[in-house]
Every structure is written in C-alpha cells, then in structure tokens.
Amino acid sequence: MTVMIEAKNVTYQVGGRALIERIDLSIDSGALTIIVGPNGAGKSTLLRVLCGELAPTQGEVLFNHEPLRTIPAWRLAHRRAVMPQASELGFPFTAFEVASLGVEGIGQGLSRNDRQRMVIDALDQADVGHLARRNYQTLSGGERQRVHFARVLAQLAAGRTVEPRQVLFLDEPIASLDLKHQLALLNKAKSLAQGGLTVIAVLHDLQLAAEFGDGLVLLHSGRLVARGSADDVLSSNRLSEVFGVSLISPALPPNPWRLTA
Amino acid sequence: MIAAALEGEERSSLFRDRRPLLMLGLACLVVIVSLVAMSLGATGVPLSRVLGIITEQAAQPSGDALVILQVRLPRVMLGLLIGAALACSGALMQGLFRNPLADPGLVGVSAGAALAAAATIVVGDALLSPLIGPLPFTALPIGAFIGGLLTTFALYLVATRQGRTSIATMLLAGVAFGALSGALMGFLSYLSDDRQLRDLSFWSLGSLSGATWTKVAVATPLILPVLLVTPFLARGLNALALGEAEAFHLGVPVQRVKALAILLVAVAVGVSVACAGMIGFIGIVVPHVLRLSAGPDHRMLLPASSLLGAALLVAADTVARTIVAPAELPIGILTAIFGAPFFLWLLLRRQGGFSL
Secondary structure (H helix, E strand, O other): OOEEEEEEEEEEEEOOEEEEEEEEEEEEOOOEEEEEOOOOOOHHHHHHHHOOOOOOOEEEEEEOOEEHHHOOHHHHHHHEEEEOOOOOOOOOOEHHHHHHOOOOOOOOOOOHHHHHHHHHHHHHHOOOHHHOOOEHHHOOHHHHHHHHHHHHHHHHHHHOOOOOOOEEEEEOOOOOOOHHHHHHHHHHHHHHHHOOOEEEEEOOOHHHHHHHOOEEEEEEOOEEEEEEOHHHHOOHHHHHHHHOOOOOOOOOOOOOOOOOO | OHHHHOOHHHHHHHHOOOHHHHHHHHHHHHHHHHHHHHHOOOOOOOHHHHHHHHHHHHHOOOHHHHHHHHHHHHHHHHHHHHHHHHHHHHHHHHHHHOOOOOOOOOOOHHHHHHHHHHHHHHHHHHHHHHHHOOOOOOHHHHHHHHHHHHHHHHHHHHHEEOOEEOHHHHHHHHHHHHHHHHHHHHHHHHHOOHHHHHHHHHHHHOOOOOOOHHHHHHHHHHHHHHHHHHHHHHHHHHHHOOOHHHHHHOOOOHHHHHHHHHHHHHHHHHHHHHHHOOOOOHHHHHHHHHHHHHOOOHHHHHHHHHHHHHHHHHHHHHHHHHOOOOOOOOHHHHHHHHHHHHHHHHHHHOOOOOOO
C-alpha cells in the first residue's frame, strides 16, 4: 500500500477560530478510512480540506505526492469524487440527469453511449435505476442521497479512463438512508476499496465505522486524537473522554446484529 | 437487472434528445413572427410583398418598401435582439442564482441602467447642454449602458468575499440597489420639467418605437457575442445547480463561470435598457416555459431562451403597436400585464420555500 493523501500540519481557520488544527495524517490507497468524532469536531472540514474544496490556512495537503493546491479543478475532478450531504436542487432535473452531471466533461475518448452506460451502471449500483426518470425534487432524502452516490460512482468511472488512482470522499453518506441501504452503500464502498480505490468517509455510527473501516481517524475539537484500527481508536477511555459516553463493557461488544445486506 | 428494464423503448425515451427538433421549431417561429410583424401595422403590407421587398431590396422604391425597410425591419431586428438578450440573461441569472425566480431586474442591473439614463436626461440636460449645446441622441443609451455595468460591478464587489460570491448577499444587495435607484429616480422626476418628465416616463415603461438602424448597429455587435458565448456556460451552470462546492468537485471553474455570467448579463441588459427602456418579465417567462416543456438542461435552455425570447418580444411589440393604432402602447405595460400574474402564479404553485 502506498500513501495516497498526506496532510502536513494542516490548520483551517475561519474568523480566527480554528476548525481543524495542526493535523498530520497520511491515508493509504486502496483502503476505506473512516473519520469519526462528536459534532463540531471538524470531520466535514477535514474532508473538505482533503478533497481540495477548502484551502488550508496553514500546512499543506499532498494528493498522490503532488501539492493539492497546484492541481486545477478539472484534473482534480478526474482523480476524486465527493459525495455531499443531501442537497437541494433549484431546477426539476431528473435523477438520470443529476447522475449524468458526473460524467459530463470528465474522461477521455468516451462516446455518448459510453457515458450513458456508465450513468445507468452507476444508478443500478446505487439501487436507484428505477428512479431514473423521476424529478429529483420529488425524491425523499434517502433517495436523493443514493442518486448522488450514483453521480459520484459515474464520475469515478468516467475519470478512470484518464486517471486510474482515484479517491472517493463520502460526507455522512448514510445519514438519511434506511438500514438496508446503509449497509449496501458501505458494502459497496468497502468492495471499491478492495478493488484499489481510496475511500475516505465521515460517519457518525461508531458501530458501522468499526465494522467497515480499514482504519479509523478520531477527531475531537479540531484535533486528531487517534488513528488506527477500530480496537485501538475506540477504547472505552477515549469514548468517554471524547464523546462523553461510558460503555458498559470495557471493550466494544461483538456486533449484536450482524446484519448482512 | 434494472438496466435490463431500461432496454429498448423505455431506454430510448430516457435519452431521447429533442434538442435539434426544438431549436428548428423555434427558429421557424422566429422567422414567421418576424415576417408577420412586418406585414402588420398602420399600413398593412401583404406577406408576399414583404418577402419581395426584403429579398429584392431597392428594386422598385415605393411607399411600402420605405415603411418596411426604414421603419419595420429595424424595429423587428431590434426586437429580436432585445428579446433574445432579455430571455437569455434571465436564464443565465436563474442558473447563477440556482433559483428559477431570479431575473436581471432582481440584481439591480435594470434599475441601475434606468437611473443612469434618467440622470442623463435630467441632470445632463441641465448641466451639460449650456456648455456643449443639446446632448446628442446617443448620450442616453451610453448612460444606461454604463449605469448597468457599474451597478453589476458594485454588486459583485459587495457580494464577493475572498473570491467567493454569495448569491444570497447579491440578491439582497440587488434589492437595496433597486430601492435606492427607485428613490433617486423619483427625486429626478421631481426635479425635471414637463418635457423631461414625458421622456422619462415613456422611456421607463419600455418601448421599441425609437428603433432605428443606428440602434440596431449599436446593439448587434454587443448582444450577438453575448448570445453566442452563453451556451459555453451550459455545463458549468448545470453543475452549479447542485451547489458551488459540488460544481467545483465536478471540475467546473466556479468563480470564472460566475464572473463571466455576471458580465454577460450586464452587457445584455445594459444594452437592452439603453435601446428600449425597461421591459420586464421576458427573462422570467421564457426560460420557465421552456423548462416546463423541455427540461432544465442549460445546453438546451440557453439557446432556446434566446430564440423564444426574440419571437415573443417581436410578437408582443406587434400587438403593442397595432392594438390601439395609430397610437401605440408602451410594450413594458403589455409585458407587465401578462408577466406579473404569471410570476405570482409561479410563486403560488411552488411547493416548499426558497433556497439560496
């Protein structure tokens, strides 16, 4: 495994307040890394800095050993996709058109048909193929989130024709999904990571984070508190310290549900 | 499995591209409306004669040839240009604001241009005329154009922090600029004499009656490039519909797209206001009708808005100048009478609130 993204002493400030502070972090390629932490810990900010959306106030991010700030937006779009928290849309685009935005202008040597096939594949993978013709504005929160998942999958598929080493950023991707689709999305992310994609996700559910993450990154008040395997990061001392909750058993219990999608 | 369900007919309807057909239809509409507009009026000229005059030009100089070539043709051409400019900048603004209710009037471009024109009429007359004699006719359009550009630029400065334009700030600032312009306009009309007042009111209602070949010659090289450049923003505006961050994620140079859109709108609206005064609601109605019938994709919407806007304004102008002939109605009144209720209807049928 090689390092795909490296944050060096990264600080991001707004109005003199540091949302994340002096973070050093390297993320391996081909792994599913999950960022956890309580509300306001700076999880989303870290994600937005790592994907190039926010320029760090101090420090530097290297993307595949290249300084992130020197990579123009259009090249970056071939190398990484970002799934946002559910978003509003002012115009009545269909789900298919929203997913198609992922392949427009991305990729090389792709015919119209190739792009359409990529969009259909992506819609199927996100289990929203049946909604393709529906107006996005009339979809539920969870359906919208899956449409955006399809959009980023399509973008990665198109970008892969130019840039094989890619990163997928997921910002609370399962927030409004039902149980079945939560597991389906995380399983998909996991299998993409096993296929060589670097996946970085922000999750709230520690149980799922522990189960799916190859590595966990724990943030607290803008600082990196711990990183490593779930067992290391989610010790009961830390959980009570960072989240203000105490666990009944000293170690995480084996997952009581063992759900499979 | 679902891909399989989308095979065949289902699938082809999903991707059916009606763009070429729509464009062709709209282009035909523009031609037909223009020809009919030239044949109607105080002196009726049969369609066949209109065609003859246009194609054979000065073959046989006659009364109706003069009417067509010197009066109606420049008026129709100016109407086409301004209708296209207004509708196209409406679509641009709506894409930029991610809100189908945005309009060039909303960001204060029209108001700024109107104020500058009013100032040219009243103040310019009082201060400059004694020095250099009566102001040349071109002073008014130039004033309006500069006013539109200055307002847009000021708005951009107010709403942009650290290279990012806040759409909400810009809309609200546009409201403030509009109110300020309105107040100053009122003050100017209080100052002005009877003749100036008549100029002011007629002009601020909007009319194509002052169309001349000179105006067409001024407007064409400014509006045509705007109409031709605009479609290149389509992909950026489509992505921008998801949000600015999402558009950036998709590789769109967001700041550049926004700056270019603002500049194009300023030019189009400034020139339109300068040549024909304030004509409202074309920028709201046209893109909306097209979205209803052919979807919100800007690759279709931008060029189609130009075409439909051109046809609609020429048609409206034909009604305005024939309905009370030999007098004529300011076209701004006509577009507002139909446009304002349409706008209200849009507001009422919107589910949920506004999002910026």
